[in-house]
Amino acid sequence: MASFFHIVLLLLLSITYSSADNPTEYCNPNTVISSSSQISANIDHLLADIITKFLQGDTFVEASYGNNKDTIYGLAQCRGDLSSKDCLDCIQDAAKQVRKLCPTQSDARIWYDYCFLRHSQDKFFGNVDTFPGILYKNTENVTNPVMFNKELGNIFDKIDSKAVKPSSGGLGKDQKKLTNFETLYALVQCTRDLSPLSCGQCLAQAIQNFEGFCSNSIGCRVLYSSCYVRYELYPFFFPLEGQNSKNKGHYTRKLVPNHH
Structure with a gap:
């Protein structure tokens, strides 16, 4: 099953989104992991799961994947005035770019004009976060x-x-x-x-x-x-x-x- 989600992620991330602006990213330097760790694999699985939900028409997703200390939590959301197609395109590119720009951080966030995506080992859902x-x-x-x-x-x-x-x-x-x-x-x-x-x-x-x-x-x-x-x-x-x-x-x- 894990390999299936990895294939889904690779296929979907091959799509390039033409954004109105360049993304702004934050890669938390205090959360460095090795590319071969279970956490890294869990991030890939989580992002594939998020994209699958957006393919089904969602415009906001909370998700998690993994067990115990290796669990990764993710959130993705489009701006509320965006069409569902543009929303999907933006999230697909956000998932691609966050892995490219923050390949070794378990805590990473990426902003576009039209969407936002983050993943972390901390369960941040429902908490006000003004950092960074x-x-x-x-x-x-x-x-x-x-x-x-x-x-x-x-x-x-x-x-x-x-x-x-x-x-x-x-x-x-x-x-x-x-x-x-x-x-x-x-x-x-x-x-x-x-x-x-x-x-x-x-x-x-x-x-x-x-x-x-x-x-x-x-x-x-x-x-x-x-x-x-x-x-x-x-x-x-x-x-x-x-x-x-x-x-x-x-x-x-x-x-x-x-x-x-």
């Missing part, structure tokens, strides 16, 4: 910070309240016309293993970065293992409503230290 925090900000600043930050606060209050509702799947998104030439687009999403309270806690911590690292920037993304927040002055979520994305500009990256 990976931040991206646009290097261009807004021209009217007072007005912009007021509208930014308003729109995130609105979409946060959507995301914590059990029926939302952890997703909240909206847009606000600022001027005749500018529209603010914002999106938040929690992983669906979180309770509404835990989702709200994760989003609140992520949004705090807007006043620090992302202060007055025209675009910002905060990537946590339990939630994701983003705003831009161009459309980046579906439906795009026929609008063309403007020049996205340049972004700088920051890795937030462990808060634990």
